[in-house]
Amino acid sequence: MPRYQHARVLRAALAAVALTAAVVGETAVGRALADRGAEETGRSALARAAMVQARDVPEGRASRAEAARRGALSGRPVGGPPEAPAVPGARPVADRAHGPELPAAAILRRLPARLDRDGATILIGSGRAPVTVTLYEDYRCPDCRRFEQAQGETLARLVADGTVLIRRVIESSLDVRLPGIGAQRAANAARAALASGRFPLYNAALYANQPPERQDGYTVARLLKIASQVPGLRGAAFDRAVRSQRYASWVRASQRVYDRYDRRVHSGTPGMEVNGRVVDLEKRMDLARDPEALRAFLLAAARD
Template sequence: MRSAVRGAGAAALALGLGVAVAACSSGAGVRSGAAEDFGDSRPAEVRAVADPGGLAGVPARVDGAVVTVGDADAPHTVRVYEDARCPYCKKFEEGGARALVGPVADGDVKVEYTIASFLDKNLGGSGSVNAANALRASVDAGKFPEFHAAVFANQPDDESVDAYTDAFLLKVADTVDGLRSDAFDRAVNDGSYETWVDDAMRAFRDDGVRGTPTVLIDGKKAGGGEDAMYGQTSFAAVLKDAGIG
């Protein structure tokens, strides 16, 4: 068995908000365990998302190690650092991130996602890498916002569960109209974008990020009270203070 650093649920500095909030840390505490300890504990059913984050149909593209959603010429940029296995990222996506829907749809904001995968090392398994690889493949299929929402909607309740196997991710993809194809399935099953996944993790470290979710608005730390990023109304106020909305 290998040693792994357990950090999910630890207090970390949320750089995007400039305040300490609950987050998944990229390094705190030690746990011993193997990935196979959790391999059969994934959710029994796959949940379809009726409203995939409100961004269905918004174009996404790959810019180096980043996936960008929205108008390339948008005057404001919100950068989001996430790990698919992080429960606080799910909380952000189902809360504060919804405040971005209107500004993105209006062309006022583009969102740059850096998709990290440190929780595989922290918790054991390969789910974060698998999910990041599949999310990259969904860009080619023109379905990143929809699949991104579906991946977080199907995150297990226990972050130690290594749910995101290739087979499970393909079941999640079944809930997104038009996503499954020979090319997409091959990319998921073959890990076609693992080099890109490594590049994204390197960018996460190089940017000095220590936990997820981390959100930067126009490259700067934003104000806001504790946990402001986890509510749609509270994060809308953070965006407004930064000149958005």
């Protein structure tokens, strides 16, 4: 073959190789760009979904919606089980957006509550119960919180089975000795919960979320946030009653009932009477701390 023809053939072959390489490279680049575009589209869709979720969920769940949005933007799966604890043997921290889980919440939601005929005390349970337990408590009192945490579930079960009628006297005299009027605000909110038919569970939630005694921690905002734990409680009427101290006169009437008891007994809070007889919880500390002791005591009273 002449030299010039050989050169032409060689140049044609090289051109064909270059053209093939370019086509292959362009195809690979196009596929990579398409894959990346699909990935970005998927991430954008997840982000949009998370943003819609954050807009539609209640306020108390906003933190979880934000976590979902961040997960979508980072490409990590949204939702699913919590990650394993970083510290061996540690347990994941529970979601506290709606406050701590309340003992016997399902029972408390079903208990009937009403205002007593005196217009100042609250009755929980059946009027045909053989045992009436009168409790004198202050929402700001740490000892009352300890009593409710130890014995609240036992009392709720005894009310539910018809053994006990609870008569609650809510006082607020700690506001006289401590800064602020948190106890009065909490008592007013409890009375508003009674008007809304949600008192037993809200009463328990107030103690479960009790602020430090010396802080004026029962603010309107805190009381409304606690109410969000109680299904069906938040609404225009309840919120307005909490903000306006609508039941301030009832708070004073309930305080007068407590004052008469305190002048007679001088026991402070929590105080207890069973079928009209005073129970000294300082001498019978087991009745304030031991659920089985309290249950046996009240069942014995039912047999008397």
